[in-house]
Amino acid sequence: MSTAGEWLRGEGPHHQIVISSRVRLARNLRNRSFPGWAKKAERTSVLEMIKPQVEELSEMQDSFSELLQDLSALEKQVLVERHLISREHAAKNVGSAIVMNRKQTLSVMINEEDHLRMQSIRSGLQLKQAFKLVDKIDSALETKLDFAYDPRLGYLTACPTNVGTGMRASAMLHLPGLVLSELINQVIQAVSKIGLAVRGLYGEGTEAMGNLFQISNQTTLGEKEDEIINRLSKVIETIIEKEHDARQVLIQRKWNTLSDQIGRAYGVLTFAHAMTSKEALNLLSVIKLGVDLGAFPEDRRLPIDELFIDTQPAHLQKSSQQKLTAEERDHLRAQIIRERLKVFPKPDISKLAKETGNGSAPSNNE
Amino acid sequence: MQKVNLCDACSKEKGVQDPTGFALADLLLGIGAAEEIEKGAATERCPVCGYTQADFKKTGRLGCSSCYATFAEGLGTLLKAMHKGTEHVGKLPQRAHRAVELSDRMRTLNENLQKAVAEENYESAASLRDQIKQLEHELAK
Numbered sequence: 265m266s267t268a269g270e271w272l273r274g275e276g277p278h279h280q281i282v283i284s285s286r287v288r289l290a291r292n293l294r295n296r297s298f299p300g301w302a303k304k305a306e307r308t309s310v311l312e313m314i315k316p317q318v319e320e321l322s323e324m325q326d327s328f329s330e331l332l333q334d335l336s337a338l339e340k341q342v343l344v345e346r347h348l349i350s351r352e353h354a355a356k357n358v359g360s361a362i363v364m365n366r367k368q369t370l371s372v373m374i375n376e377e378d379h380l381r382m383q384s385i386r387s388g389l390q391l392k393q394a395f396k397l398v399d400k401i402d403s404a405l406e407t408k409l410d411f412a413y414d415p416r417l418g419y420l421t422a423c424p425t426n427v428g429t430g431m432r433a434s435a436m437l438h439l440p441g442l443v444l445s446e447l448i449n450q451v452i453q454a455v456s457k458i459g460l461a462v463r464g465l466y467g468e469g470t471e472a473m474g475n476l477f478q479i480s481n482q483t484t485l486g487e488k489e490d491e492i493i494n495r496l497s498k499v500i501e502t503i504i505e506k507e508h509d510a511r512q513v514l515i516q517r518k519w520n521t522l523s524d525q526i527g528r529a530y531g532v533l534t535f536a537h538a539m540t541s542k543e544a545l546n547l548l549s550v551i552k553l554g555v556d557l558g559a560f561p562e563d564r565r566l567p568i569d570e571l572f573i574d575t576q577p578a579h580l581q582k583s584s585q586q587k588l589t590a591e592e593r594d595h596l597r598a599q600i601i602r603e604r605l606k607v608f609p610k611p612d613i614s615k616l617a618k619e620t621g622n623g624s625a626p627s628n629n630e
Numbered sequence: 631m632q633k634v635n636l637c638d639a640c641s642k643e644k645g646v647q648d649p650t651g652f653a654l655a656d657l658l659l660g661i662g663a664a665e666e667i668e669k670g671a672a673t674e675r676c677p678v679c680g681y682t683q684a685d686f687k688k689t690g691r692l693g694c695s696s697c698y699a700t701f702a703e704g705l706g707t708l709l710k711a712m713h714k715g716t717e718h719v720g721k722l723p724q725r726a727h728r729a730v731e732l733s734d735r736m737r738t739l740n741e742n743l744q745k746a747v748a749e750e751n752y753e754s755a756a757s758l759r760d761q762i763k764q765l766e767h768e769l770a771k
Contacts, residue, residue, distance in 0.1 A: 294695055297679045301693040377691070399721070406723045412695030413725075417709075418718025420695040424709060427698075429720040459714065486715015 276388020280556045281504050283436040283476065283569075286347070287394040287493075288383035289402050290421045290430035294412040298422035299360070299375040307359030307375050314380060317408045318363045318372045321401060325365075332360040341578030347385065349373055370397060377422045378430075380405070389500060391433050391493045399489070418485065428485030433493050435500050436465075440475040440553040441510035442503075444525070445518075451503060452477075459483055460499060465545075474545030474572065479503070511557065515616055523613040526554040534605050538591070539598040544575045558615040560608065567604055575601065663690065663708055676700040732769055739765065 276282070292298060296310055311331075319329055332340070332353070340354040349362055353376040364371035373381040382405075384398040405411075412420040419430040426432070442448040452462045461482045464472040479500060481492045514522045529550035533539075539547075548571055555565050573579060575597045581588055584596055664687045675682045677700070681693025686701060698705065710716050739762050746755040 292695055295678050297681075297694045298692065300689070300691055301679060301681060301685075402721075403724070406725065410725075411723055413723050414695075414698060414718075416717055417698060418720060420692075420698050422691045424690075424692065424705060425712060427709065428713065428718045431720075483713040485709060485713035485718060488720045 276386055276390045278501075278504055279388035281438055281507050282389040282500065283438055284347070284385055284387055285389055285391045285394050285433075285435045286383055286385045287391060287398050287431065287433045288381055289398050289419075290378040290426050290432075291380040291382070291402065291405070291409075291419060292378050292412045292421060294410045296379065298377070299356075299379065300377060300422055302359075302375075304359055310379055311359055311361055311374055314374050314409065315361055315363065317405055318374070318380075321404055323365060323370055323397070323401060324363060324372075327363055327365050329363040330361060331358075332356045332362065333358050335362075338578055338581055342582055345573060345576040345578050348383075350376060350381075352376060353381075370401070372401070378426070389435060389497065389504075391435065391497050391500075392490075395431075395433065395489060395493055426484050428483075429487075429489050429492065431484060431489055431492065432480055433496050434478050434480030435496070437477050437479060437500070437503060437507075438475055438549065438552060439477055439503070439507050440549050441507045441514060443475045444514060444521070445510045447506070447510055448477075451506060455479060455499060455503075458499070460496065473542050474549040476545070476549070511553075515557065519616070522557075523559075523611075523616065525550050526559055526611050526613065526616075529554070530605075530608075530611050533601050534608075535602070536598045537602075538594040539575075539601065540594055541575055541577055541597065544597055544601065545572065548572055548575070554611055559611040559613060564608060567608075571601060571604060674700060732765060736762065736765055736769070 276285070293310060293313070296302070297306055299307055299310075302310065315329070318324060319327060335343075340349070343349045343362065344351055344354050346368065348364055348368060348371045350373070353360065353362070353373045356375065360373070360375040362371060362373055369385050371383050371385075373383070382398050382401050384394040384401075386394045414420055418428040421427050421430050439448060439451075442451055455462050459482050461480050463478045463480070465474065465476050465478070479496070481496055484492075487495075529547040533544075533547050533551065548568060551560065552565075552568050552572075554560050555562065555568060574583070577593060580593050580596055580600070583600075588596065676693055676697045678696035679694035681697050681700075683701060683704070686692060686697070686704075692698065692701070706716075739758055743755055743758040743762065746752075746758060
């Protein structure tokens with residue numbers, strides 16, 4: 265729990281643009297009220313049935329397993345910032361739980377909107393691999409638990425938008441090139457038209473910050489799991505291409521704008537003494553783009569990726585060990601960023617170069 | 631569009647509902663969802679969990695897995711508008727998988743039995759009957 269999960273450090277395919285891939289499955293017990301309708305006693309009895317079975321899974325050896333009422337508001341928020349539980353789940357209390365593996369690549373929410381929400385996270389574009397793991401967990405659990413299933417409608421869920429496969433596959437994309445070249449709205453519109461959803465950093469109803477976008481399947485009935493995943497992966501691959509194209513166009517035609525953006529981001533992050541999480545994310549995004557394009561050495565990638573998470577409000581709060589006001593947080597955030605950027609070389613704009621596809625940018629070991 | 635001003639009593643008489651009454655179903659499931667939900671009988675209540683149609687309309691969520699059968703009428707159109715198809719084609723739980731397999735086998739056995747009887751192949755008919763009996767026993771488990 266002290267450090268962020270393996271998926272952040274991982275180097276999955278297309279990891280420069282695809283931060284993470286996630287697949288979650290929703291399952292419910294037959295004829296038991298869904299968590300939103302169940303009385304406290306029934307929620308607790310469902311929890312007592314499910315939790316031991318989840319803990320016994322071989323993938324959950326040495327797991328972190330907690331009842332939601334035993335977690336502080338801060339601990340819950342840290343889990344939200346790491347995308348291990350949903351904001352909805354963080355609001356739960358008695359009768360709900362979270363079980364996750366040590367690597368923080370697999371998490372199971374008990375009594376969120378559905379009795380079970382199982383989620384697997386991988387770095388880069390690895391939706392198939394993420395599905396494989398969560399599918400395995402599902403198959404293991406269904407031998408122990410009687411899941412609500414209808415031959416015609418598939419897995420039955422609290423919300424009719426999830427019925428069928430109960431599956432939501434999503435990828436978090438970093439698209440500064442498309443944002444800077446003002447092509448992002450076109451992409452979002454095109455994606456929405458083919459039954460996929462584009463959302464901000466923390467899912468439904470959240471704002472896009474740090475040029476981060478979540479793309480996921482909208483429908484769950486009438487299509488097989490692998491069909492949904494293949495379709496989504498293809499669309500994401502196209503977006504990755506468009507992002508690379510946009511970056512090349514920026515280098516070739518908007519060199520001045522691009523170098524100005526990177527220089528300013530570096531300047532502000534290096535010298536600011538107060539910074540909101542939104543400003544931090546937006547500036548860190550530009551630095552990340554700078555790493556991708558060779559303006560900073562490749563070994564600076566991880567520290568930047570870590571700052572994306574470490575500058576989130578609850579992570580800051582956690583590191584300071586005392587209650588902070590918003591103003592104090594902004595101050596602390598700027599301080600942490602300044603310290604980590606101390607060892608950062610100045611951006612070398614002359615190295616802004618052609619990317620080498622999905623591999624790493626040209627290495628610049630000073 | 632026609633605008634009519636009605637007093638409280640008249641509006642009740644004419645069956646106009648509270649216009650400020652907010653249906654979360656519309657928001658969550660798309661405009662018109664609340665109306666769709668109402669197509670089933672308004673008093674319907676899920677026999678398993680006691681959830682009512684009004685609850686469904688208000689929240690856009692169901693009470694338990696049986697609600698899908700209880701509110702099937704209103705749900706049908708909703709699901710059609712919301713998803714790619716109306717029938718699940720994805721993963722089958724092993725339990726369901728086994729049931730499907732057994733019922734497929736039962737169908738084949740019955741067909742073969744009829745064929746055997748028609749062909750007056752009584753020996754094979756007898757063996758098929760035994761197999762059917764055994765399968766029935768398995769299905770009852």
